[in-house]
Amino acid sequence: MxxxxxxxxxxxxxxxxxxxxxxxxxxxxxxxxxxxxxxxxxxxxxxxxxxxxxxxxxxxxxxxxxxxxxxxxxxxxxxxxxxxxxxxxxxxxxxxxxxxxxxxxxxxxxxxxxxxxxxxxxxxRYMPGAREAKDAIDRGEIGELVAFKGFNRGKMPGDWFVNPSLSGGGAILDHTVHVADLMNWFLGSAPVEVHAVSRTLFNDLPVEDSGIVHMKYSGDVVGVLDTSWSRPKSFPVWGDVVIEIIGTQGVIKLDGFAQKNQVFSESNAQTKWLHWGQNMDALLIADFVNAVKSGTPVPITGRDGYHSTKVALAAYESVSSQGPVKLSEY
CATH class of the missing domain: 3.40.50.720 (NAD(P)-binding Rossmann-like Domain)
Structure with missing residues (x-):
């Protein structure tokens, strides 16, 4: 071959x-x-x-x-x-x-x-829980989607991530895009309005390390996301991806890193979480390679990346204006 x-x-x-x-x-x-x-x-x-x-x-x-x-x-x-x-x-x-x-x-x-x-x-998108949630939503198991409540709380990464001339932003840009993409994917559309607040609360940095981003979708669906670097250095893993998906007939609670073992180590004097589920990076790479080999469309496009990043950029605009920001389709 x-x-x-x-x-x-x-x-x-x-x-x-x-x-x-x-x-x-x-x-x-x-x-x-x-x-x-x-x-x-x-x-x-x-x-x-x-x-x-x-x-x-x-x-x-x-x-x-x-x-x-x-x-x-x-x-x-x-x-x-x-x-x-x-x-x-x-x-x-x-x-x-x-x-x-x-x-x-x-x-x-x-x-x-x-x-x-x-x-x-x-x-x-390759977390087992995310795939199962998407399938359940598409089957109509929780009825029409009404709201999302998401969390992406991680450790402060340091290095170039906190240098705005290299990163382009702080926690809002770094931690909004993953969960915003999942919300867009679940719903099949991007937000039409964003309202956000941010602060630098946990570290002495030239960028924000915390924020709350509110999203409004067409059809009166709403979402809220805690996008922060609020986890301490002693936290067992880098962070989390948690979403509560609320429908007219039920609720799905997604914990992206629930498949874990707790490891107690004397060498590092703290508890660590080791993930035992499917390797989401490996699944991502396999899909990309398959698309290149077969000439079929990639499953997560540049436009998907555009629409999730647009949420973070609108959040910065909202923080600056202290009000909601309307989003264009493209």
Whole structure:
């Protein structure tokens, strides 16, 4: 069977390491190499993961790739995606898709103009509970959807995530997009209005570390999301993804990381949670590779990434104006 040639651009985001591991376990995939603008990080990747290093991403894109996975700092997503599109290379881009509506539209349009696929990395869609909730909603088991109540509370990640010149924002941008995408997916539409508040409550940072985002959908469906870096360093895992889905005939409570074992370790003097369920990153990668191989549409598109990020960007606008913000369709 024909080999699929995939490269990786940047290991700035921690998901890059799990994506690389997943790629190496997919049949008929060759990981050609990687490029990373951070020389110290690149040297460590080359040494520890025996991965061929390219001096810049243009040389990697010219190495006969079928696809590339982009896990750079957020502000570089657009430029790297557009460069890949012009090289005729399919793209899986880490979330958030971009840091402005204009650049995300440019990413989508560049990929469409060059007939390459753009997939947004939303592994939370592959949580077993999320899949089961989606199926139950589609079967009409809880009637018509009325409201969502979501939580994405994590540890403060530090590093470039708290540098707005590289991240494009703080906890609102980082932690709104996953749950907003799930809500959009469950309902089959994006919000029409956003109203948000934010603060820097838990850390001394140049960006916000907490926020509450209210969403209004057509048909009077509403949603509310706690998007924060409020978990302490001692918390057993990085954070959570929890959604209560309220319908006219029932309620579904989704805990994305409920499948876990508690591990008590003297070495780190704290309890850890180890996930034992399906590997959502591996399922995401498998779907992306299959779409590239078969030429079928990717399951989570650039437009999906656009609509979830648009919620976060509207939240910032709402915080600034201290009022609700209307959202356009595209």
């Amino acid at each position: 024909e080999q699929i040639r995939i490269g990786m651009i940047s290991f700035a985001h921690g998901h890059a390491y799990s994506y690389l591991h997943a790629l190496r376990n997919v049949p008929n995939v060759t990981v050609v190499g990687f490029a990373d603008s951070d020389s110290a990080r690149a040297a460590a990747i080359e040494r520890e993961h025996t991965l061929t290093r390219y001096q810049d991403h243009h040389k990697l894109l010219a190495a006969g790739l079928d696809a590339v996975i982009i896990c750079s700092e957020n502000v570089h997503h657009a430029r790297l995606t557009i460069d890949a599109a012009h090289a005729g290379v399919h793209v899986l881009c880490e979330k958030p898709l971009g840091v402005s509506l204009i650049e995300m539209k440019e990413m989508i349009e560049a990929c469409e103009a060059n007939s390459v696929q753009l997939m947004t990395a939303f592994p939370c």
